[in-house]
Amino acid sequence: MTAPAFAPGERVTVRHANPPGHVRTPFYIRGKTGEVERVCDEFGNPEELAFGRRDSASVRLYRVRFPLPEVWSDYSGNGSDTIDVELYEHWLEPTEETAV
Amino acid sequence: MSEPGRGVHDIGGLGGDALDRSEHEHEFWEKRVDALMMLLVGKYEILTVDELRRGIEQLGEGAYEELAYYDRWIASIAANLLEKGVLTSEEIGRKLEEIDERPPVAS
Amino acid sequence: MSEASHTHDHDHAPPTDEAGPLSYYQRLELAVRELLIEKGVLTADEVRAGIEDMDGRxxxxxxxxxxxxxxxxxxxxxxxxxxxxxxxxxxxxxxxxxxxxxxxxxxxxxxxxxxxxxxxxxxxxxxxxxxxxxxxxxxxxxxxxxxxxxxxxxxxxxxxxxxxxxxxxxxxxxxxxxxxxxxxxxxxxxxxxxxxxxxxxxxxxxxxxxxxxxx
The missing domain is CATH 3.90.330.10 (Nitrile hydratase alpha /Thiocyanate hydrolase gamma)
Structure with missing residues (x-):
């Protein structure tokens, strides 16, 4: 077990990568910033399991919450509507907060 | 129309028509496909769920959109079993020929 | 399961199966399942039990x-x-x-x-x-x-x-x-x-x- 890199409440940004293969990070959430809602367990890495490699290193999973108006610039619902997405640690980076 | 790096299955946010909310009972053969998959993944650990998914995602854009749900599943199961050498194309081909020669199921 | 007496490994088409010509993928399901059973990878009873579990949920x-x-x-x-x-x-x-x-x-x-x-x-x-x-x-x-x-x-x-x-x-x-x-x-x-x-x-x-x- 490896200690989680991120804690609940921490702001994280999803990497904007579009690799080939089988990944479970939806296209629409790549590059978006949200907040860790929950730190989950470590699990087999789907990107390796997709090729039958069952014994590859497991990876930490998080549930990250994103405000829908930040995911979709034209979002028409309530401003506090959100989406939770489960994301693996290697897809997340600490958010660099830019000074206003 | 698809963007590089975006899988054909990765459709969140793309928009679409109004939902078709009609309910369908699952057909018996669809349940068999589902049960086969659960056995191959769970009890026998011959396939992983992610291999099934990868196989479905790699059916290609036309196939992904045109095939029915369990058509995609059995196509992916078969492709994965071929890849692993559990079954061969010749075996499946000969079995399909044999099935074609069986009398049709009576209605 | 309810078919414990059903010991042979031949999977009869059940009466609820679809009638008429089978699609390519329906035939592929038959082929893959029958081959897996013939090769001893899994059994027809296990498939039936899986469907019973499914129906129980x-x-x-x-x-x-x-x-x-x-x-x-x-x-x-x-x-x-x-x-x-x-x-x-x-x-x-x-x-x-x-x-x-x-x-x-x-x-x-x-x-x-x-x-x-x-x-x-x-x-x-x-x-x-x-x-x-x-x-x-x-x-x-x-x-x-x-x-x-x-x-x-x-x-x-x-x-x-x-x-x-x-x-x-x-x-x-x-x-x-x-x-x-x-x-x-x-x-x-x-x-x-x-x-x-x-x-x-x-x-x-x-x-x-x-x-x-x-x-």
Whole structure:
């Protein structure tokens, strides 16, 4: 077990990568910033399991919450509507907060 | 129309028509496909769920959109079993020929 | 299973099987399954048992869990904290799913989708309905959830936040709908009658006590 890199409440940004293969990070959430809602367990890495490699290193999973108006610039619902997405640690980076 | 790096299955946010909310009972053969998959993944650990998914995602854009749900599943199961050498194309081909020669199921 | 006496490994086409010419993929299913059985990879009885398990899972299970949570606040707390353990208390085994129960409140309405495939809380709700697996639901639920809910006749007030859950990885979500008003006198069985499959996906709310189940 490896200690989680991120804690609940921490702001994280999803990497904007579009690799080939089988990944479970939806296209629409790549590059978006949200907040860790929950730190989950470590699990087999789907990107390796997709090729039958069952014994590859497991990876930490998080549930990250994103405000829908930040995911979709034209979002028409309530401003506090959100989406939770489960994301693996290697897809997340600490958010660099830019000074206003 | 698809963007590089975006899988054909990765459709969140793309928009679409109004939902078709009609309910369908699952057909018996669809349940068999589902049960086969659960056995191959769970009890026998011959396939992983992610291999099934990868196989479905790699059916290609036309196939992904045109095939029915369990058509995609059995196509992916078969492709994965071929890849692993559990079954061969010749075996499946000969079995399909044999099935074609069986009398049709009576209605 | 009920067919213990059925020991030979030949899988007869059951009377419920589809009649007429089989599609290519139906024939492929026959071919793959029969070859796996002939090679001793798995048995016909295991496939039958798998289908029986599948048929044993239906939204009635989820409704039982919800009704219990409505009538027992301590159970509800345990259910929200550890879904699999709480379901085990009711004799419901949700493994291997990592169940996460998400609660609707006066401020939050939850709805579940799987944009990448069709992940669904099968141990509690059974197989997903066609619309849940449709490209339209998967593509729209994360972008215009209020419009999608509207197609189910569900209007969530503007001051209630929608919380969409995209089941992208290991967790399987079930919505704990709000207990409808006017149900204080109802017992667990009557409460469970109000809990529809769709209310546990989050596209509707639970039925009002007087409504017909299929209204």
């Amino acid at each position: 239906s939204p009635e299970r989820g409704a039982l869990v919800v009704a219990r949570a409505w009538s027992d606040p301590d159970f509800k707390e345990r259910l929200l904290a550890d879904g699999p353990a709480a379901c085990a208390e009711l004799g419901i085994d949700v493994s291997p799913a990592r169940l996460a129960v998400v609660e609707n409140t006066d401020d939050v309405h939850n709805v579940i989708v799987c944009t990448l495939c069709s992940c669904y809380p099968r141990p509690l709700l059974g197989l997903p309905p066609s619309w849940y697996k449709s490209s339209s639901y998967r593509a729209r639920a994360v972008r215009e959830p209020r419009a999608v809910l509207g197609e189910f006749g569900t209007v969530i007030p503007e001051d209630v936040a929608i919380r969409v859950h995209d089941s992208t990885a290991e967790l399987r979500y079930m919505v704990l709908p709000q207990r409808p008003p006017g149900t204080e006198e109802l017992d667990s069985d009557a409460l469970a009658e109000l809990v529809t499959r769709d209310s546990m996906i989050g596209v509707t709310t639970a039925l009002a006590p007087t409504a017909e189940r299929h209204a």
